[in-house]
Amino acid sequence: MLTCQKLLNKHTELWQKATIHPFLGQCKLGTIQPIQFNTWLVQDYLFVVEFTRLVARILNAAPVQHFDSILGGLNALKDELNWFRDKAAERNLDLSTIKQSTCQEYCNFLLEITEMSYPVQAVGLWAIELAYNQGWQLPGPMPEPYAEFANRWGNVAFTEYVRILEKQADSALETASETVEQQAESVFIQIAQLENSFWQMAFTGGQ
Numbered sequence: 001m002l003t004c005q006k007l008l009n010k011h012t013e014l015w016q017k018a019t020i021h022p023f024l025g026q027c028k029l030g031t032i033q034p035i036q037f038n039t040w041l042v043q044d045y046l047f048v049v050e051f052t053r054l055v056a057r058i059l060n061a062a063p064v065q066h067f068d069s070i071l072g073g074l075n076a077l078k079d080e081l082n083w084f085r086d087k088a089a090e091r092n093l094d095l096s097t098i099k100q101s102t103c104q105e106y107c108n109f110l111l112e113i114t115e116m117s118y119p120v121q122a123v124g125l126w127a128i129e130l131a132y133n134q135g136w137q138l139p140g141p142m143p144e145p146y147a148e149f150a151n152r153w154g155n156v157a158f159t160e161y162v163r164i165l166e167k168q169a170d171s172a173l174e175t176a177s178e179t180v181e182q183q184a185e186s187v188f189i190q191i192a193q194l195e196n197s198f199w200q201m202a203f204t205g206g207q
């Protein structure tokens with residue numbers, strides 16, 4: 001039987017590339033350049049808009065026992081979108097801009113996930129949230145102004161939320177066919193690759 005942990009064990013290197021990147025390393029050192037950080041901030045806001053739509057669709061496919069956590073996630077996304085708007089305003093950034101190709105590619109992939117069965121969606125949701133939880137947590141405490149960003153996804157409550165998503169994905173996988181297991185693995189791999197590309201996009205600052 002496939003589990004989230006098995007996916008992490010099987011694709012260690014790929015997952016490391018998704019969660020450990022010079023972008024985050026330079027946030028930790030305080031040496032990230034404004035163009036790089038601002039590129040990430042604007043593009044991540046655009047991503048989170050589409051991610052919110054994905055979570056809403058996952059709610060539609062989920063068993064009622066999983067509603068609590070998904071509704072909690074949607075509520076947190078409401079705050080997160082407003083927080084992104086505040087952060088962008090502080091930096092005089094225009095959020096009504098076009099998506100860079102990597103961001104667009106990831107958003108297109110989110111749409112593809114919505115057409116798959118619930119176990120695959122549950123694995124996708126867990127992987128996307130785990131990527132940010134670990135990505136922002138692994139470097140350890142960051143200096144201001146990045147501490148606030150690291151804390152948003154690295155905090156204990158978010159870690160607990162990701163654990164619940166993992167349990168839900170595992171329970172959805174319990175009765176999954178081999179085909180669905182393969183789809184879940186493929187979605188996990190693609191998310192890991194897209195997460196790495198997203199950091200890379202921000203790191204190159206849109207040049």
Ligand SMILES: Cc1ncc(CN)c(N)n1
Nearest residue numbers: 044047048128129132198
């Ligand atoms: C690219 C990306 N991946 C994941 C997350 C966490 N929701 C995010 N905000 N952005």
